[in-house]
Amino acid sequence: MQVIVLVLVVFLCRNASAVYVINVDEIWKEFSANYNVSPRAIFSVEDFLNGYGYPFENHRITTEDGYILNIHRIPHGKDEQVKAENSTKPAVLLMHGLVLSSVSFFILPEISLALMLADAGYDVWLGNNRGNTWSRRHTTLDADLNATYWDFSFHEFGLYDVTAMIDHILETTGHNTLSYIGHAEGVTQFFVMASMKPEYNEKITVMLALAPPVFMQNLTNPLVQTLKNHYELFEFVFDSLNITELLPHSSDSTDFFNIVCSEDSGFQEICVIILSVCIGFDSDQIDRALLTDIFEDFPAGSSVKQWKHYLQEIKSGNTIMEKQKNLEVYNNSEPWDYDLAQVTVPTALYYGLNDWLVGLPDVERLKKALPSVILDHPIEYKLFNHLDFVFAKDVVSLLYYDLVNVLNDHNNLDPLTTKSTTSKTTSKSTDVTASPGSSDGTDLTTSVSVTTEGAATALCSSIQLLYVIVAFTIVKFVA
Numbered sequence: 001m002q003v004i005v006l007v008l009v010v011f012l013c014r015n016a017s018a019v020y021v022i023n024v025d026e027i028w029k030e031f032s033a034n035y036n037v038s039p040r041a042i043f044s045v046e047d048f049l050n051g052y053g054y055p056f057e058n059h060r061i062t063t064e065d066g067y068i069l070n071i072h073r074i075p076h077g078k079d080e081q082v083k084a085e086n087s088t089k090p091a092v093l094l095m096h097g098l099v100l101s102s103v104s105f106f107i108l109p110e111i112s113l114a115l116m117l118a119d120a121g122y123d124v125w126l127g128n129n130r131g132n133t134w135s136r137r138h139t140t141l142d143a144d145l146n147a148t149y150w151d152f153s154f155h156e157f158g159l160y161d162v163t164a165m166i167d168h169i170l171e172t173t174g175h176n177t178l179s180y181i182g183h184a185e186g187v188t189q190f191f192v193m194a195s196m197k198p199e200y201n202e203k204i205t206v207m208l209a210l211a212p213p214v215f216m217q218n219l220t221n222p223l224v225q226t227l228k229n230h231y232e233l234f235e236f237v238f239d240s241l242n243i244t245e246l247l248p249h250s251s252d253s254t255d256f257f258n259i260v261c262s263e264d265s266g267f268q269e270i271c272v273i274i275l276s277v278c279i280g281f282d283s284d285q286i287d288r289a290l291l292t293d294i295f296e297d298f299p300a301g302s303s304v305k306q307w308k309h310y311l312q313e314i315k316s317g318n319t320i321m322e323k324q325k326n327l328e329v330y331n332n333s334e335p336w337d338y339d340l341a342q343v344t345v346p347t348a349l350y351y352g353l354n355d356w357l358v359g360l361p362d363v364e365r366l367k368k369a370l371p372s373v374i375l376d377h378p379i380e381y382k383l384f385n386h387l388d389f390v391f392a393k394d395v396v397s398l399l400y401y402d403l404v405n406v407l408n409d410h411n412n413l414d415p416l417t418t419k420s421t422t423s424k425t426t427s428k429s430t431d432v433t434a435s436p437g438s439s440d441g442t443d444l445t446t447s448v449s450v451t452t453e454g455a456a457t458a459l460c461s462s463i464q465l466l467y468v469i470v471a472f473t474i475v476k477f478v479a
Ligand SMILES: *[C@@H]1O[C@H](CO)[C@@H](O)[C@H](O)[C@H]1NC(C)=O
Pocket: 083, 085, 086
């Protein structure tokens, strides 16, 4: 019975997705013709940062297994006259989380960790893992044509991507060490690197781990619990649909989100709920006026294998190597754990008490497994969740101020003065009053009825995962 239902679901999903792709294109074409919305050019990091008075450099690097990555650099603070080449500023590398990119660290400039660090005297580098919006190229493979391009998880991020970034940064700056700040998956991959290539421990001054998903047995997200319990089904559905990439960035979906999640769409709270249901509810910390900005970057793409690897770890309760790679590359059918005892870098752990993807017992376990934890810092604000680390309205006062001081301490810089943070937290976005909705108020009702459809399609087109959830639900009910 279960098998029949499953085959049916897979069949329907395939057809639904085929029909659906056409719909998205047509609806969008009609929509943009009727409402005179020009196609969005890909977000320009350079224009964006220069517009706020910050310098920007793009660095292209190639990993030893052929992936071409674009990493971003903000070599100094706002309107500062410093030659990047011979900078003596300490370097810091910021590594983004799953389906995010470098942009997540500065897309909300008023509360940006990257910009705050640049102003605090750092040479700021922002990594982009293979497969995300900025790093989709390879020396021989095509991300859109060759499924083998997507044969990676955070194991490869740790072994190849971060190591290549660190080598490049140290070579460019002439420094011997740098500091590392990881958010979510940016933390996971760091520990893969530091355990598999222990020689890199010496190159890191200090590691600040934000929302560390390492042991994940006790995470509280109900959706993930369901996926975990039906892992084989998850694998089967994705494998039989030949889906290798999940949640890629598309300018169409950004445009839809821009309309649907804007303050005057009438659907904004739906956006809030969809975001929250994955990461934990903390409505107060979402600045509704800036919600659409987040979708300039999010989602930024991932491989299905990243999700598989995480689910395997959640299922096993340990930090195991990905099953298929373990067999194919290491010729090993037995699972083995990453050896956290190798991680000698001084590590500070920051975590939210309402983070649905990082459980408190798991952080406790991580703390015991790491040889040199220098700081155990739960965020005091009780509702702090997984994405609040980059997007919370008050993240500067709740976290960044302390965090930059810890970093300064390890880089021999003076502590921040209180004054500079207050001015940052209290400044508000100036774009709010200039909301474009009011000028064409007459179109509002019609445009809303169009965007109802738009909302549905945009959500689904970027959330292929929805199919899987539906499949799980059906199978669960029928079986
Ligand atoms: C940077 O330093 C190198 C050697 O220390 C020197 O040759 C070069 O001219 C310097 N560049 C700048 C822009 O000062």
